[in-house]
Amino acid sequence: MSADDKRRRQFQALGKNRSKAYRNSYRNDLYEDSSGYSGAYYGTDNDHRQAGYRKPAGASYQRSTKKGRSPHRRYSSYTGRSSQSAAARRRAARRRRRNINIIKLILALVALLLILAGIIFGVKKLIGIIKGPEDYIATVSEARIEDTTEPETTAQSKKDRILSEANLLALQYDYDSAIELIRSDEEVAGSAEGIDAMARYEEIKSGLVEQDISKITHVFFHSLVVDEENAFNKEKWGRQADGYNQVMTTVTEFEKMLDKFYSDGFVLVGLHDMASMQPDEDGNMVMTPGKIMLPSGKKAMVMSQDDLCYYEYMEGAGFADRIIVGDDGKPTCVYTAPDGSEITGDYDLVPILDRFVEEHPDFSYRGAKACLAFTGYNGILGYRTDETYDPDSDMYDSEKKANENIEADRETARQVISCLKDAGYELASHSWGHKNYTDISYDHMKRDADRWDKNVNKELMDGECDIILFPFGADVGDWHMYTHDNAKFDYLWDLGFRYFCNVDSSQYWVQLGKDYMRQGRRNLDGYAMWNDIANGKNRLSDLFDASEIFSDKRPTPVPGY
Numbered sequence: 001m002s003a004d005d006k007r008r009r010q011f012q013a014l015g016k017n018r019s020k021a022y023r024n025s026y027r028n029d030l031y032e033d034s035s036g037y038s039g040a041y042y043g044t045d046n047d048h049r050q051a052g053y054r055k056p057a058g059a060s061y062q063r064s065t066k067k068g069r070s071p072h073r074r075y076s077s078y079t080g081r082s083s084q085s086a087a088a089r090r091r092a093a094r095r096r097r098r099n100i101n102i103i104k105l106i107l108a109l110v111a112l113l114l115i116l117a118g119i120i121f122g123v124k125k126l127i128g129i130i131k132g133p134e135d136y137i138a139t140v141s142e143a144r145i146e147d148t149t150e151p152e153t154t155a156q157s158k159k160d161r162i163l164s165e166a167n168l169l170a171l172q173y174d175y176d177s178a179i180e181l182i183r184s185d186e187e188v189a190g191s192a193e194g195i196d197a198m199a200r201y202e203e204i205k206s207g208l209v210e211q212d213i214s215k216i217t218h219v220f221f222h223s224l225v226v227d228e229e230n231a232f233n234k235e236k237w238g239r240q241a242d243g244y245n246q247v248m249t250t251v252t253e254f255e256k257m258l259d260k261f262y263s264d265g266f267v268l269v270g271l272h273d274m275a276s277m278q279p280d281e282d283g284n285m286v287m288t289p290g291k292i293m294l295p296s297g298k299k300a301m302v303m304s305q306d307d308l309c310y311y312e313y314m315e316g317a318g319f320a321d322r323i324i325v326g327d328d329g330k331p332t333c334v335y336t337a338p339d340g341s342e343i344t345g346d347y348d349l350v351p352i353l354d355r356f357v358e359e360h361p362d363f364s365y366r367g368a369k370a371c372l373a374f375t376g377y378n379g380i381l382g383y384r385t386d387e388t389y390d391p392d393s394d395m396y397d398s399e400k401k402a403n404e405n406i407e408a409d410r411e412t413a414r415q416v417i418s419c420l421k422d423a424g425y426e427l428a429s430h431s432w433g434h435k436n437y438t439d440i441s442y443d444h445m446k447r448d449a450d451r452w453d454k455n456v457n458k459e460l461m462d463g464e465c466d467i468i469l470f471p472f473g474a475d476v477g478d479w480h481m482y483t484h485d486n487a488k489f490d491y492l493w494d495l496g497f498r499y500f501c502n503v504d505s506s507q508y509w510v511q512l513g514k515d516y517m518r519q520g521r522r523n524l525d526g527y528a529m530w531n532d533i534a535n536g537k538n539r540l541s542d543l544f545d546a547s548e549i550f551s552d553k554r555p556t557p558v559p560g561y
């Protein structure tokens with residue numbers, strides 16, 4: 001097996017939970033390719049196995065039937081006739097006559113049976129009418145019941161729909177909306193199931209526990225490694241492979257973490273759920289803690305992903321290429337397989353998390369997913385949308401490959417952004433040039449922040465981004481409260497930022513100012529896991545045992561920063 005084949009097979013294994021779009025595209029791929037893969041692949045998916053089975057089996061069945069009835073064969077059976085003797089011909093004629101007589105007899109019997117059935121039916125109907133009105137009424141009302149099935153089914157499906165929508169709201173901890181939804185429909189509210197559901201939600205509500213905003217952990221990731229052998233190949237990527245090993249998490253590690261988080265009772269919340277700008281008594285907007293109520297045993301968690309740009313340098317290194325809006329209207333990834341074909345599916349955090357929440361709705365508080373952070377210099381989401389790629393712009397960078405398609409790409413990126421927001425993702429700045437805001441001067445930071453605001457916030461988002469996840473975790477202040485005397489903070493605040501996240505190795509670090517919120521984040525990457533495993537650190541043990549997550553395909557030791 002060649003290395004490519006081997007990797008190809010790993011992708012198949014990875015494909016077990018992949019999206020329909022991926023399955024379809026992969027299936028097409030398989031059809032075009034040799035069928036050697038299809039057995040293993042279809043074995044993982046019933047529907048597709050059937051679909052895949054029908055095609056070849058049907059084709060071969062048709063072929064063999066045609067062959068069986070081919071004029072050739074019929075013709076050859078008649079040719080024997082001329083060599084038969086007269087006696088044999090007579091015997092054959094007798095046999096034919098006997099067969100014809102048998103057929104005639106069968107036909108006569110069938111006709112007789114039909115006549116008998118007709119008589120019985122007619123007599124029965126006649127008796128029914130003579131018998132009097134009761135049976136007649138019964139027959140008519142039976143007919144009426146049948147007639148009303150249609151509207152009843154509609155009512156039933158409406159009721160089912162309302163109850164299942166309410167159930168989803170309640171699963172995601174919005175009991176009030178669930179109850180309100182049932183109440184909004186008199187019929188459902190008065191039904192046994194409606195009453196039962198409302199009582200159940202009220203009961204759960206009475207046992208909810210308020211989350212301590214100051215103790216919410218925030219974990220973060222970078223683009224997930226799909227092809228580990230590729231990304232961690234030092235001969236191929238040099239020092240960059242060390243970088244991937246340090247700061248990236250793999251798809252399989254991430255999936256293991258999700259399972260662990262979920263089974264430990266973690267529930268994803270948004271930064272805007274933790275606190276939000278609300279008017280106080282005097283009408284001044286102040287950062288007000290949110291009231292997150294969860295059943296006892298559940299714990300709020302914030303998740304984010306940095307650098308969701310699919311940088312140029314990452315091309316071909318075993319990561320997704322870009323995010324698109326899938327056929328089902330949901331965000332999904334395009335990934336280039338080792339053989340060069342583009343496939344679509346769950347190849348990064350967003351679609352993997354979406355699938356997980358679809359299967360475990362109670363992992364998300366009111367639909368919250370993760371916070372996604374973008375730089376600007378290489379565009380976002382895998383589209384080279386920045387002005388430095390625009391050959392018509394004064395800002396065009398001649399060292400970059402001009403994007404002749406830039407307007408169309410910007411439009412696509414806008415659509416993906418809106419799709420991500422609809423799916424429950426928050427959006428954040430990660431600076432334009434991945435700059436260290438602690439180290440660079442105020443003027444430098446201002447230029448960089450303005451560039452991000454222009455090229456990403458205003459060009460591709462709705463211009464209302466209020467979250468910044470500092471690159472390198474490099475904050476614009478120390479642990480003391482921010483004040484507007486801090487020029488960098490003041491400038492970012494004026495640009496609209498209210499949520500500021502650095503990187504902190506402690507379990508949680510939250511600071512609520514009068515007009516901002518700050519939170520520390522924890523990197524769950526190769527470096528952090530290796531630090532726990534080999535250096536005896538104990539920084540992730542509240543989340544998982546790093547040795548149970550850490551991929552055995554990672555070269556060790558994971559180099560330090």
Ligand SMILES: [Zn+2]
Pocket residue numbers: 306307430434471472
């Ligand atoms: Zn970064």
